[in-house]
Amino acid sequence: MSYLKPKFHHPSLKPNKVGFIKSDYEGVISTLCAGCGHDSISGAIIQACYETSIEPHKLAKLSGIGCSSKTPTYFLSNSHGFNSVHGRMPSITTGANMANKDLIYLGVSGDGDTAAIGMGQFVHAIRRNLNMVYIVMNNGCYGLTKGQDSATADFGSISKAGSSNPYPGIDLCGLALELNATFVGRSFSGDKTQLVPMIKAAMAHPGFAFLDVISPCVTFNNNKGSTRSYSHVRAHIEETSLFDFVPHQDEITVDYDEGTVTKLELFDGSSIHLSKLAPEWDPTDRFSAVNRLHAAKSKGNVLTGLYYIDVESEDLHVKINTVDKPLNKLTQEELCPGQSQLDVINDSFR
Amino acid sequence: MKPTNIKDPEYFHKVVDCQYACPAHTPVPEYIRLIAAQKYTEAFMINWESNVFPGVLGRTCDRPCEPACRRGRVEEEPVAICRLKRVAADNKGEVKHLMPQAPFPSNGKKVALIGGGPASLTAARDLAPLGYELHLYDEWGKGGGMMRTQIPAFRLPEAVLDEEVNFVLDMGIHTHFNTFVDSMKEILDKDYDAVFVGTGAPKGRSLEIEGYEEAKDNIHIGIEFLASVAFEHKESVGKKVIVLGGGNTAMDCCRTSKRLGGKEVTVVVRSPRQDMKASPWEIEDAEREDIIIHNNMPPKRFVVENGKLKGVIFGKVRAEYDENGKRKLIPTGEPDMMIEADDVIVAIGQDNAFPWIEKDIGIEFGKWNVPVLDKVTFQSTLDKVFFGGDAAFGPENVITAVAHGHQAAVSIDLFCSGKSVNERLAPMTNLISQKMGIHEWTYDNHIESDLRYLVPHEDKNISLKDRKVEVELGFDLGIGFKEAQRCLNCDVQTVFTEDLCIECDACVDVCPTDCITFTNNGEEQDLRSRLNAPAENMTQDLYVSDTLLTTRVMIKDEDVCLHCGLCSERCPTEAWDMVKYLYNTTKTYTKNGKGDCC
Ligand SMILES: Cc1cc2nc3c(=O)[nH]c(=O)nc-3n(C[C@H](O)[C@H](O)[C@H](O)COP(=O)(O)OP(=O)(O)OC[C@H]3O[C@@H](n4cnc5c(N)ncnc54)[C@H](O)[C@@H]3O)c2cc1C
Ligand SMILES: Cc1ncc(C[n+]2csc(CCOP(=O)(O)OP(=O)(O)O)c2C)c(N)n1
Ligand code: SF4
Ligand code: SF4
Ligand code: SF4
Ligand SMILES: [Mg+2]
Numbered sequence: 001m002s003y004l005k006p007k008f009h010h011p012s013l014k015p016n017k018v019g020f021i022k023s024d025y026e027g028v029i030s031t032l033c034a035g036c037g038h039d040s041i042s043g044a045i046i047q048a049c050y051e052t053s054i055e056p057h058k059l060a061k062l063s064g065i066g067c068s069s070k071t072p073t074y075f076l077s078n079s080h081g082f083n084s085v086h087g088r089m090p091s092i093t094t095g096a097n098m099a100n101k102d103l104i105y106l107g108v109s110g111d112g113d114t115a116a117i118g119m120g121q122f123v124h125a126i127r128r129n130l131n132m133v134y135i136v137m138n139n140g141c142y143g144l145t146k147g148q149d150s151a152t153a154d155f156g157s158i159s160k161a162g163s164s165n166p167y168p169g170i171d172l173c174g175l176a177l178e179l180n181a182t183f184v185g186r187s188f189s190g191d192k193t194q195l196v197p198m199i200k201a202a203m204a205h206p207g208f209a210f211l212d213v214i215s216p217c218v219t220f221n222n223n224k225g226s227t228r229s230y231s232h233v234r235a236h237i238e239e240t241s242l243f244d245f246v247p248h249q250d251e252i253t254v255d256y257d258e259g260t261v262t263k264l265e266l267f268d269g270s271s272i273h274l275s276k277l278a279p280e281w282d283p284t285d286r287f288s289a290v291n292r293l294h295a296a297k298s299k300g301n302v303l304t305g306l307y308y309i310d311v312e313s314e315d316l317h318v319k320i321n322t323v324d325k326p327l328n329k330l331t332q333e334e335l336c337p338g339q340s341q342l343d344v345i346n347d348s349f350r
Numbered sequence: 351m352k353p354t355n356i357k358d359p360e361y362f363h364k365v366v367d368c369q370y371a372c373p374a375h376t377p378v379p380e381y382i383r384l385i386a387a388q389k390y391t392e393a394f395m396i397n398w399e400s401n402v403f404p405g406v407l408g409r410t411c412d413r414p415c416e417p418a419c420r421r422g423r424v425e426e427e428p429v430a431i432c433r434l435k436r437v438a439a440d441n442k443g444e445v446k447h448l449m450p451q452a453p454f455p456s457n458g459k460k461v462a463l464i465g466g467g468p469a470s471l472t473a474a475r476d477l478a479p480l481g482y483e484l485h486l487y488d489e490w491g492k493g494g495g496m497m498r499t500q501i502p503a504f505r506l507p508e509a510v511l512d513e514e515v516n517f518v519l520d521m522g523i524h525t526h527f528n529t530f531v532d533s534m535k536e537i538l539d540k541d542y543d544a545v546f547v548g549t550g551a552p553k554g555r556s557l558e559i560e561g562y563e564e565a566k567d568n569i570h571i572g573i574e575f576l577a578s579v580a581f582e583h584k585e586s587v588g589k590k591v592i593v594l595g596g597g598n599t600a601m602d603c604c605r606t607s608k609r610l611g612g613k614e615v616t617v618v619v620r621s622p623r624q625d626m627k628a629s630p631w632e633i634e635d636a637e638r639e640d641i642i643i644h645n646n647m648p649p650k651r652f653v654v655e656n657g658k659l660k661g662v663i664f665g666k667v668r669a670e671y672d673e674n675g676k677r678k679l680i681p682t683g684e685p686d687m688m689i690e691a692d693d694v695i696v697a698i699g700q701d702n703a704f705p706w707i708e709k710d711i712g713i714e715f716g717k718w719n720v721p722v723l724d725k726v727t728f729q730s731t732l733d734k735v736f737f738g739g740d741a742a743f744g745p746e747n748v749i750t751a752v753a754h755g756h757q758a759a760v761s762i763d764l765f766c767s768g769k770s771v772n773e774r775l776a777p778m779t780n781l782i783s784q785k786m787g788i789h790e791w792t793y794d795n796h797i798e799s800d801l802r803y804l805v806p807h808e809d810k811n812i813s814l815k816d817r818k819v820e821v822e823l824g825f826d827l828g829i830g831f832k833e834a835q836r837c838l839n840c841d842v843q844t845v846f847t848e849d850l851c852i853e854c855d856a857c858v859d860v861c862p863t864d865c866i867t868f869t870n871n872g873e874e875q876d877l878r879s880r881l882n883a884p885a886e887n888m889t890q891d892l893y894v895s896d897t898l899l900t901t902r903v904m905i906k907d908e909d910v911c912l913h914c915g916l917c918s919e920r921c922p923t924e925a926w927d928m929v930k931y932l933y934n935t936t937k938t939y940t941k942n943g944k945g946d947c948c
Pocket of ligand 2: 065066067068069086109110111112113114117137139141142143144145150
């Protein structure tokens with residue numbers, strides 16, 4: 001079994017704008033089961049960060065517990081990282097983000113980590129519009145603890161042991177829409193053409209960007225009758241639209257047919273291009289997104305692509321009006337301006 | 351694109367870049383692994399079966415395998431394949447008992463081999479075990495051909511050559527040394543069933559420009575000079591020596607002169623440096639011995655004073671290339687330059703010469719005086735006469751002569767058995783899975799990042815004093831091991847089974863060199879531009895699967911695959927397997943299963 005990756009890379013792959021090659025964004029060799037969807041999502045994260053020329057030291061990856069939460073070891077080994085306790089990734093990220101708003105926060109969680117033990121943390125991070133990317137690697141089970149049904153498992157989905165799930169599954173995207181999340185989308189680990197630009201857009205979004213990525217567990221939930229198996233997902237996939245992301249530095253080289261393409265400008269000048277839209281859906285209209293999702297679900301389909309985006313999103317720092325400078329960069333003098341200032345504040349309460 | 355036919359023996363053969371490039375198709379990675387396992391004897395025998403002269407070639411081979419080596423495409427330098435061969439040869443144990451043991455039961459057929467160089471010796475080695483009575487003729491007193499007369503002892507010690515020549519001659523070959531064959535007719539009149547001509551390209555070109563007649567006592571033809579040094583007929587040269595020519599012969603002549611008393615040895619080449627025919631390492635070795643090389647200077651005339659050579663006058667040119675890359679040397683207008691010399695050695699090329707083959711006996715010759723031959727069978731227009739080595743298509747090198755010898759032996763055996771020489775057997779191939787357990791391979795799949803190791807050289811002060819002191823010292827066992835570990839095991843093939851693939855992308859993600867892509871099928875050019883990493887090296891094939899469930903296909907660019915097996919380790923369904931591919935060119939030698947050690 002190989003535990004070290006060869007150092008060689010394809011000679012024609014060029015360094016990106018900040019001088020890094022793709023392997024600079026990799027981590028150590030994965031110890032997940034061969035064929036796990038989570039590894040493909042790691043691959044997509046690596047690809048997205050390489051292509052958007054993110055400087056590794058300007059990103060922090062945070063996770064909870066689970067096979068999915070182990071993945072940060074397998075990507076971005078030159079970035080900051082925090083592997084928290086089960087379900088507590090959102091509060092650790094909140095703290096980190098409060099202290100240093102200059103980093104990109106990439107939270108990685110599982111359906112168990114988020115939809116069960118971490119549910120309370122998850123919903124409040126959404127409500128506060130914390131500026132982070134929140135990826136759930138959703139396999140419908142607790143992979144790490146040997147495949148028990150998770151809270152997102154579909155009603156009636158058959159487990160590897162043969163039992164049918166008696167409970168309805170929580171739809172995390174539906175929940176996020178309900179809670180006014182500002183960026184909501186779903187993707188599939190086996191569809192990098194869609195997933196990579198969605199991760200890029202999520203990173204560019206100022207606020208809580210939620211990506212629920214269906215990610216088959218090859219070992220415990222890839223059996224016949226499971227609604228999270230590779231073959232079931234492939235057979236039932238339905239897209240909201242074709243998705244592309246154009247970073248602000250890039251010129252648009254692809255010719256988009258104006259009539260069929262919707263262009264959404266993001267806060268930092270980058271843009272999202274959506275083509276082949278379903279007519280009854282508008283990505284900036286939350287209600288149409290909810291309806292679109294229900295329409296797909298009623299057919300037993302898995303709807304992927306962007307669901308909803310609030311292009312005017314304002315994150316937590318704007319809401320609570322923090323200073324421009326990250327708090328961890330403030331000096332002693334700035335943080336503690338002295339007795340006379342304290343007196344002024346105290347007087348204001350009198 | 352159509353799905354790749356991996357049953358075609360040439361498909362995977364091509365992936366083993368070194369073996370494919372080797373004229374004799376030596377199974378390189380197989381012996382390199384044996385060296386790493388300290389099995390030098392076995393590594394030697396694999397070489398010996400393929401190329402007959404591992405010790406000689408491990409020092410002197412032209413190494414067409416090295417520029418082809420995959421390692422050179424993912425890193426700066428190829429594996430030092432040639433020098434590893436020497437490690438096997440230098441450290442082997444007893445080998446004679448592993449070779450076919452003479453006497454062999456006679457098959458009643460007699461074959462004459464004219465010339466005692468590597469081509470004839472290879473044919474002899476391949477035919478002897480089959481019971482042929484073989485008669486080998488050479489004008490010199492010992493076998494080896496130009497390996498003995500031309501390659502200087504400081505590159506190839508006589509003892510190494512003797513040992514390997516004798517392995518062949520000891521197989522009961524009837525030698526007729528010191529015998530120059532001066533009539534093909536006489537040979538044909540004897541009752542040989544077939545004749546093999548391996549007489550090389552023995553005629554060195556001379557340069558009869560102005561002043562030649564008066565100076566000719568001090569003007570020598572390169573290959574004649576080297577032969578007379580090898581046989582100790584010439585033991586010194588003047589203090590100032592000019593060597594004309596830019597090939598390997600020129601390099602051997604200048605370095606030999608340096609050892610025979612030459613103090614100021616200059617090589618003068620008419621063309622620019624990048625056009626010199628000599629191998630880069632030969633040029634390097636010469637310069638390390640303080641030999642000066644001048645380029646862009648064609649000789650104009652020999653200067654003679656008092657009836658004795660004084661020097662040579664050279665013009666000055668620059669090279670211009672037209673759109674077809676054809677070169678023209680254009681005078682620069684600078685004044686001519688005179689270089690003083692006591693001796694001049696002319697090393698500007700060799701030609702074939704067959705003054706001893708009568709023109710009316712049915713052997714046709716074409717352009718450049720080379721015989722008209724079938725390129726596969728080496729049969730001449732006279733059906734019982736076969737050619738090989740430098741005699742066949744002009745001067746090449748030892749390994750090409752060996753490859754010719756093998757093929758001519760196959761033809762001769764077919765011919766003598768009354769079969770068509772075109773009824774050649776397909777190469778022997780074999781696919782063996784390397785799987786030992788989950789993620790466990792029988793080969794060492796870890797990729798070392800080490801750069802190529804340099805071969806140590808003897809101290810110049812010692813080697814320049816005696817022409818028999820070998821310059822290169824070879825790798826010691828430790829470095830040999832490390833260099834062997836640089837080999838990527840290109841013969842361990844990635845074999846894909848589409849029925850098993852669930853298209854999970856695991857192999858795509860893990861591949862360190864981005865070789866694998868799942869995409870919609872298309873024409874080759876279009877596909878090459880759409881892969882995860884553009885496949886721009888057209889000499890390397892794309893491995894294309896049949897259509898998968900999602901209607902896509904798997905495409906693997908063979909170009910920079912590291913054969914690390916990670917795709918196979920990450921695949922949940924064993925759709926990828928790592929399979930060792932053995933490819934053995936057909937040789938009469940292996941016909942009876944003799945010496946079939948791999
Ligand atoms: C200076 C020099 C250096 C070289 N260095 C290298 C090197 O480092 N590596 C490499 O791979 N190659 C090298 N070569 C080339 C290599 O030596 C030849 O390509 C190779 O030896 C050809 O083998 P052969 O069997 O065809 O013939 P040869 O080796 O040329 O052998 C032919 C033999 O037949 C004899 N002969 C010819 N005519 C007759 C006749 N009528 N009757 C009897 N005997 C006859 C010749 O004297 C000779 O002994 C070098 C060549 C030269 C000139
Ligand atoms: C506080 C706490 N409770 C329970 C566990 C046991 N546990 C480990 S991983 C896990 C579930 C992981 O499921 P998920 O987040 O879906 O990750 P997956 O392995 O499926 O990717 C559980 C319950 C734990 N580690 N800590
Ligand atoms: S148990 Fe399932 S989720 Fe965990 S690594 Fe294996 S395939 Fe992935
Ligand atoms: S890496 Fe090894 S097997 Fe591959 S071409 Fe080079 S020497 Fe041959
Ligand atoms: S890892 Fe195996 S199953 Fe997965 S895509 Fe590659 S070949 Fe197919
Ligand atoms: Mg899970």
